[in-house]
Amino acid sequence: MAPKICCLGAGYVGGPTCAVIAYKCPDVQVTICDLNQARIDAWNSDHLPIFEPGLDDVVKAARGRNLFFTTEVDRAINEADLIFVSVNTPTKKSGMGAGFAADLAYVESATRRIAAVATSSKIVIEKSTVPCRTAESMRAILEANSRDGIRFDILSNPEFLAEGTAISDLMKPDRVLIGSLETDEGRKAQATLASVYSNWVPKEKIITMNLWSSELSKLAANAILAQRISSINALSAICEATGADVDEVSYACGLDTRIGPKFLKASVGFGGSCFQKDILNLVYLSESLHLPEVAAYWHQVVIMNEYQKSRFSQRVVKRLFNTITNKKVAVFGFAFKKDTGDTRESAAITLANNFIKEGANICIYDPKVEEPQIAIDLAETGISTAEYQKRVTISKTPYDAANGADAIVICTEWDEFKTLDYEKIYATMNKPACLFDGRLILDTKKLRAIGFQVEVIGKSVV
Numbered sequence: 061m062a063p064k065i066c067c068l069g070a071g072y073v074g075g076p077t078c079a080v081i082a083y084k085c086p087d088v089q090v091t092i093c094d095l096n097q098a099r100i101d102a103w104n105s106d107h108l109p110i111f112e113p114g115l116d117d118v119v120k121a122a123r124g125r126n127l128f129f130t131t132e133v134d135r136a137i138n139e140a141d142l143i144f145v146s147v148n149t150p151t152k153k154s155g156m157g158a159g160f161a162a163d164l165a166y167v168e169s170a171t172r173r174i175a176a177v178a179t180s181s182k183i184v185i186e187k188s189t190v191p192c193r194t195a196e197s198m199r200a201i202l203e204a205n206s207r208d209g210i211r212f213d214i215l216s217n218p219e220f221l222a223e224g225t226a227i228s229d230l231m232k233p234d235r236v237l238i239g240s241l242e243t244d245e246g247r248k249a250q251a252t253l254a255s256v257y258s259n260w261v262p263k264e265k266i267i268t269m270n271l272w273s274s275e276l277s278k279l280a281a282n283a284i285l286a287q288r289i290s291s292i293n294a295l296s297a298i299c300e301a302t303g304a305d306v307d308e309v310s311y312a313c314g315l316d317t318r319i320g321p322k323f324l325k326a327s328v329g330f331g332g333s334c335f336q337k338d339i340l341n342l343v344y345l346s347e348s349l350h351l352p353e354v355a356a357y358w359h360q361v362v363i364m365n366e367y368q369k370s371r372f373s374q375r376v377v378k379r380l381f382n383t384i385t386n387k388k389v390a391v392f393g394f395a396f397k398k399d400t401g402d403t404r405e406s407a408a409i410t411l412a413n414n415f416i417k418e419g420a421n422i423c424i425y426d427p428k429v430e431e432p433q434i435a436i437d438l439a440e441t442g443i444s445t446a447e448y449q450k451r452v453t454i455s456k457t458p459y460d461a462a463n464g465a466d467a468i469v470i471c472t473e474w475d476e477f478k479t480l481d482y483e484k485i486y487a488t489m490n491k492p493a494c495l496f497d498g499r500l501i502l503d504t505k506k507l508r509a510i511g512f513q514v515e516v517i518g519k520s521v522v
């Protein structure tokens with residue numbers, strides 16, 4: 061009989077992942093739970109709580125058939141054979157390891173809930189990104205609370221989906237990792253989960269390994285990806301100073317098949333819920349293991365990312381005659397990348413904060429991020445309500461945002477920014493009208509011909 065699945069956490073990871081499992085495995089009953097009623101209501105409505113291309117169709121096809129969304133966590137746990145733990149694991153804000161270690165309070169409380177309410181054996185699957193050896197703590201909690209005849213097996217099955225392409229990443233994954241303890245029971249649990257994925261993922265792409273390798277592989281993959289971006293961003297600073305063009309350098313390096321072309325696009329800095337968090341986890345782990353050189357090595361990837369954001373902010377201020385006080389700056393894009401409404405760790409937050417601190421009035425346009433989220437994000441960087449009200453406007457169109465502005469700053473690479481009517485925009489701006497491309501997406505020649513003063517990351521002014 062097909063196993064029943066429950067997922068704890070209906071966020072960016074749990075929602076799309078388990079929706080695709082339900083879509084691909086009509087025989088498997090999948091129940092996605094969350095403690096947040098509003099989030100579950102949204103999953104059950106026509107307006108899903110997260111924007112992800114292709115997600116609507118997947119949910120529509122499976123919801124009510126073998127895909128359910130509920131806040132009845134205990135019932136869902138009890139009915140399931142396999143339980144995905146996909147709760148949030150933010151970086152700790154205080155206490156031991158603050159600023160580096162992951163806050164595992166949500167993972168722990170979800171694990172305790174499973175232990176408390178389960179009346180039959182379960183396979184518990186770590187899905188959230190967690191530090192290496194988290195499974196050990198989960199196992200200790202489950203074993204200490206297991207009752208006669210109930211077994212808990214732990215698996216690590218890290219998520220590699222990227223937001224904006226989550227559905228295609230899930231439908232055609234490069235690989236599916238399943239880590240388990242090297243025991244007979246562990247291998248049996250591994251095989252049960254593998255049988256779910258084998259409904260649509262080719263067998264050779266389902267990789268089994270030990271639990272700790274699987275946990276560390278997730279952190280390692282994200283650290284290596286982020287490292288590539290920090291490497292090209294470090295080179296972008298050299299390009300600006302020498303007259304080299306970072307796109308050309310990236311292209312030339314990427315043609316070497318040993319390097320490859322992906323993740324070499326210079327930018328205003330990487331964002332998202334994973335890269336920074338995972339690297340800081342790795343730094344914390346390295347320090348805990350008394351490997352300070354290793355910790356410093358990985359930490360530099362995040363330091364370089366911060367440097368890139370502050371370097372770009374400074375370039376904007378310098379270009380606008382060393383002051384942006386009371387000038388209007390239009391911020392194009394607030395999400396951490398295109399095709400998502402997610403703003404976690406978005407470079408735009410840091411840039412907007414820097415501009416406000418310099419006394420600018422900023423006008424933000426993003427096709428998918430809504431005003432309350434922007435207000436929360438800026439408040440978290442220390443912008444007071446009074447400052448926000450005085451300095452920040454949210455526009456419904458990019459044309460409104462740029463109207464009367466001294467500068468446009470491209471923070472997110474939304475496709476629509478490539479095809480705007482820049483002549484129309486130029487006509488409504490203060491002169492000289494400046495445009496800063498933090499994503500290297502615009503045709504600078506054309507913009508300069510219109511009259512814009514254009515500055516691009518990784519390119520010196522010609």
Ligand code: UDX
Nearest residue numbers: 219220221222223323324325327330331332334396397
């Ligand atoms: C990442 C990993 O790609 C994914 O495998 C993992 O499961 C979660 O973390 P995500 O954060 O959703 O996914 O998006 P990703 O496409 O990796 O982009 C992260 C950031 O890097 C974005 O801000 C993006 O704009 C930036 N980026 C990406 C660059 O600046 N240059 C690049 O070449 C690629």
Ligand code: ADP
Nearest residue numbers: 068069070071072073094095096147148166170
């Ligand atoms: P991610 O990007 O890792 O998916 P999110 O913050 O988008 O992170 O989603 C995590 C979800 O997990 C949140 O909606 C949160 O309410 C939910 N959650 C946290 N703890 C529990 C729990 N014990 N049981 C069920 N859901 C939980």
